[in-house]
Amino acid sequence: MTRLLSPARRMMLLAASFMLVTGLPYAAQAAPEGSIKIAVGADTTTFHPHVNSLPVGNAVDMLVFEQLFRMGADNKVVPELAKTWNWSEDGMTFTVTFETGHVFSNGDPLDAEDIAASFNQLLDPKSGSIYAGLYASLGKAEAKGADTVVFHLTEKNGHILMLLANSAAGIIDVKANTAMGAEYGRKPVGSGPYMIDQFIGGERFSLVPNPKYSGKLSAKLKKIEFMTVPEDGARMALIETGEADIVDRVPAESIGEINDTGTAKVILPDSMFSISMELLNSGPLADPRVREALNISIDRDGMIKGILGGLATPSVGMVGPGTQDELRATFPPKPFDTAKAKQLLADAGYGPDKKLSLVVTCPNGRYIKDSQVCQALAAQWQAIGIDAKPQVLDLSNWAANSRLPLDQRKDNMTMVGRATAGIDFTLYRLFKTGVSTNISGFSDPTVDKLLAEGRATSDVAEQKKIYGEIQKTIWDKNPYVFLWYQKQALGVSDKVHGFAIRPDETMIFDNVTVSSN
Amino acid sequence: MYVLRRLLTAIPTLFAVSLLAFWFVYMIPGDPAAKLAGNMATNDEIAAIRDHLGLDKPLIVRYGLFLKGVVDPAIATSYRTSRPVVQEISERLPNTLIVAIGGLAIGILFGIVTGVICALRQGGWFDAAVTALTLAGISMPIYWLGLLCIWLFAVTLRWLPAAGAATPAHFVLPILVVATRPAALFSRLVTANLLEVMGKDYLDTARSKGLSETHVIVRHALRNSLVAAVSVAGIQFGGMIGGSVVTETVFGIPGIGRLLVDAVTGSDYPVIQYCVLMFATIFIVVNLATDLIGQWLDPRTRSHAAA
Numbered sequence: 001m002t003r004l005l006s007p008a009r010r011m012m013l014l015a016a017s018f019m020l021v022t023g024l025p026y027a028a029q030a031a032p033e034g035s036i037k038i039a040v041g042a043d044t045t046t047f048h049p050h051v052n053s054l055p056v057g058n059a060v061d062m063l064v065f066e067q068l069f070r071m072g073a074d075n076k077v078v079p080e081l082a083k084t085w086n087w088s089e090d091g092m093t094f095t096v097t098f099e100t101g102h103v104f105s106n107g108d109p110l111d112a113e114d115i116a117a118s119f120n121q122l123l124d125p126k127s128g129s130i131y132a133g134l135y136a137s138l139g140k141a142e143a144k145g146a147d148t149v150v151f152h153l154t155e156k157n158g159h160i161l162m163l164l165a166n167s168a169a170g171i172i173d174v175k176a177n178t179a180m181g182a183e184y185g186r187k188p189v190g191s192g193p194y195m196i197d198q199f200i201g202g203e204r205f206s207l208v209p210n211p212k213y214s215g216k217l218s219a220k221l222k223k224i225e226f227m228t229v230p231e232d233g234a235r236m237a238l239i240e241t242g243e244a245d246i247v248d249r250v251p252a253e254s255i256g257e258i259n260d261t262g263t264a265k266v267i268l269p270d271s272m273f274s275i276s277m278e279l280l281n282s283g284p285l286a287d288p289r290v291r292e293a294l295n296i297s298i299d300r301d302g303m304i305k306g307i308l309g310g311l312a313t314p315s316v317g318m319v320g321p322g323t324q325d326e327l328r329a330t331f332p333p334k335p336f337d338t339a340k341a342k343q344l345l346a347d348a349g350y351g352p353d354k355k356l357s358l359v360v361t362c363p364n365g366r367y368i369k370d371s372q373v374c375q376a377l378a379a380q381w382q383a384i385g386i387d388a389k390p391q392v393l394d395l396s397n398w399a400a401n402s403r404l405p406l407d408q409r410k411d412n413m414t415m416v417g418r419a420t421a422g423i424d425f426t427l428y429r430l431f432k433t434g435v436s437t438n439i440s441g442f443s444d445p446t447v448d449k450l451l452a453e454g455r456a457t458s459d460v461a462e463q464k465k466i467y468g469e470i471q472k473t474i475w476d477k478n479p480y481v482f483l484w485y486q487k488q489a490l491g492v493s494d495k496v497h498g499f500a501i502r503p504d505e506t507m508i509f510d511n512v513t514v515s516s517n
Numbered sequence: 518m519y520v521l522r523r524l525l526t527a528i529p530t531l532f533a534v535s536l537l538a539f540w541f542v543y544m545i546p547g548d549p550a551a552k553l554a555g556n557m558a559t560n561d562e563i564a565a566i567r568d569h570l571g572l573d574k575p576l577i578v579r580y581g582l583f584l585k586g587v588v589d590p591a592i593a594t595s596y597r598t599s600r601p602v603v604q605e606i607s608e609r610l611p612n613t614l615i616v617a618i619g620g621l622a623i624g625i626l627f628g629i630v631t632g633v634i635c636a637l638r639q640g641g642w643f644d645a646a647v648t649a650l651t652l653a654g655i656s657m658p659i660y661w662l663g664l665l666c667i668w669l670f671a672v673t674l675r676w677l678p679a680a681g682a683a684t685p686a687h688f689v690l691p692i693l694v695v696a697t698r699p700a701a702l703f704s705r706l707v708t709a710n711l712l713e714v715m716g717k718d719y720l721d722t723a724r725s726k727g728l729s730e731t732h733v734i735v736r737h738a739l740r741n742s743l744v745a746a747v748s749v750a751g752i753q754f755g756g757m758i759g760g761s762v763v764t765e766t767v768f769g770i771p772g773i774g775r776l777l778v779d780a781v782t783g784s785d786y787p788v789i790q791y792c793v794l795m796f797a798t799i800f801i802v803v804n805l806a807t808d809l810i811g812q813w814l815d816p817r818t819r820s821h822a823a824a
Contacts (some may be wrong), residue, residue: 039680043775045783053555114788125565125566125569126569127569128566128569128599130554130555130558132562133554133561133562133565182594182599182600182636200777201769203682204681212530227680227769228769228771229679229769230769230775231680231764231766231769234664234679234767234768234769234821237668237672237679237680238679238680243679290518351820396546396784397547399551399552403548416556418556429557436561437559
């Protein structure tokens with residue numbers, strides 16, 4: 001027997017059902033509470049995701065903009081606005097449908113046209129985008145209906161999700177950008193959970209909740225304030241006095257002092273920053289025995305402890321932790337075996353009568369204790385009979401030297417730290433024959449073929465096999481002297497809960513809350 | 518007429534500075550486009566950014582644009598932020614001036630007061646204490662003194678904030694730190710000058726009129742001593758603007774010094790060039806001002822300057 005409900009009861013039931021379906025999730029989200037202060041060493045100049053290259057800017061971009069996909073604290077790609085996605089059969093078209101109903105902080109709706117316009121601006125080198133090259137394979141974005149964006153690719157690329165999850169792919173309001181010009185970089189208009197409240201160049205900037213945000217990652221804090229304090233001593237003083245809740249780039253010598261305050265602790269998460277001496281695989285270093293000798297004649301553990309104050313871990317592969325761990329391969333660390341190194345050099349024809357002369361270039365102030373590392377490396381190679389000359393250059397000269405064509409380089413190797421989110425991007429640019437960023441001159445036909453295959457496939461199992469083989473070849477052929485992965489060091493107040501930082505040094509505030517003591 | 522003549526002679530000086538600033542920056546190794554693009558960018562990508570920044574234009578054209586940028590802010594934009602350089606400078610300059618003028622004012626005040634007392638109480642304990650302090654003030658590096666002050670007043674005593682520029686309290690430490698050198702210099706200078714003129718006939722004449730010793734010193738002796746002090750003040754002010762790089766880095770103050778350091782690090786050529794031009798302008802204006810104040814204090818120099 002069916003019991004009929006009166007219109008009034010039916011209305012009430014409908015309203016109750018509606019509240020259950022729509023209202024409860026919002027009721028479950030707590031209102032923003034508390035504020036947090038972060039002191040960082042680097043001076044942020046812009047938050048425009050197409051030109052920003054600083055981890056601090058990435059952290060802000062993740063809060064201010066929404067993306068089709070995003071990278072979580074564990075560096076894994078997850079959908080944000082995207083609902084479904086697929087490649088066409090020929091692999092040359094990538095289609096994404098997304099959640100509608102989102103709006104920018106200025107009230108403008110975010111639709112397919114906006115998403116397409118945002119990507120097309122990112123892809124346009126004339127717009128000044130520094131990522132136009134990185135994203136070139138996306139080709140052109142096209143809006144289809146209200147909830148679909150189609151990318152017409154320029155080449156098969158099975159790593160598109162990585163590109164779309166990078167914070168450079170944050171969806172900007174192109175109309176607001178055109179109207180605001182350069183100021184958009186300081187007060188960007190996005191549809192993310194926060195918006196910029198105040199920006200005082202070189203000193204501080206703050207974020208407050210975006211009242212128009214309608215996504216799942218709603219703001220948990222009333223205010224997030226960043227202070228720029230480049231001097232290490234002053235920055236550490238801020239966490240010691242409680243003026244800041246988080247400080248980045250804690251020097252090794254300050255770790256104990258901060259831990260002793262009783263109100264803050266230093267955390268040491270992994271960084272994907274992989275530091276190597278990138279060799280010129282020509283001249284004397286064309287001989288693989290010499291390259292191996294260089295790799296096994298240095299005491300990485302001793303250098304990390306003695307010079308870096310423990311802020312690193314020895315390399316176990318070319319790419320650092322967090323660089324697409326599902327595709328990353330690791331190997332036993334290079335041994336420290338000076339006897340074998342001397343033998344390898346002797347086999348290559350070098351000895352007391354015919355000394356191997358090498359010029360070892362390092363920057364000054366780019367990586368942790370880089371100039372000291374340069375001296376120590378040279379000393380350890382001198383210990384096995386190599387005439388190694390350290391050459392420490394200022395940042396401009398070091399960068400210019402690295403960009404010289406191989407036949408114009410006067411040194412034999414240079415220290416470079418690499419940290420990119422994508423394994424395809426990193427390996428392709430560093431080891432593909434003839435690519436201008438391949439400064440070692442490494443060339444291997446098999447690696448070239450595998451790199452092309454790895455890019456063309458979207459099958460993760462296949463990618464794992466291909467990239468595993470590429471990484472093994474690179475590790476065995478020693479085109480670099482693989483040194484270590486840098487560690488991050490941040491001072492975090494005991495009041496802060498849920499703070500995370502990705503291996504690419506992007507701070508994640510999704511779940512951060514603060515307590516009163 | 519004198520002021521007008523001095524201002525007119527500044528034009529060729531500024532033109533020469535503009536030429537030097539432009540060419541020196543051009544000679545800095547490194548490529549701004551490569552810096553912006555990052556170390557994984559290919560040559561083609563860097564070339565596209567170079568084109569966007571106008572770096573592929575002939576040098577003479579770029580110099581012409583640089584000069585045009587002095588009057589047209591739309592042309593003079595930062596490579597890193599794309600904002601007009603004048604906007605970047607105008608946001609930062611007040612912080613630099615607060616520290617420099619505040620430091621100089623406190624330095625002069627402290628220097629004159631202690632200088633006069635030391636001259637009056639030569640050889641006493643106060644003289645000895647001020648001598649020790651001024652020696653320390655002259656010889657202590659600002660960087661080290663700044664960190665020492667942060668450790669003492671911010672970390673240990675918790676009286677003042679360690680870094681930033683959000684409130685007036687943030688400026689107290691930097692101003693005190695930059696005041697040490699001028700304070701020490703002025704103190705030594707005023708004492709030495711006062712001791713030199715104390716026995717002069719014109720002071721005896723003043724004393725014979727029944728004026729008190731304090732009156733004699735303040736109204737007659739000190740005024741002449743200040744002539745040299747004013748030119749030192751001009752040089753010190755210039756030094757403080759130049760030295761703002763260190764102070765602002767230590768105390769995290771967003772001023773011109775930090776702007777310049779960041780511009781050099783980021784190869785932001787327009788910001789470097791226009792900052793240098795602005796520094797030169799400030800030096801010229803300060804030089805002119807010190808000359809005029811010197812003439813006002815010492816009438817004998819007026820006829821010489823007018824000749």
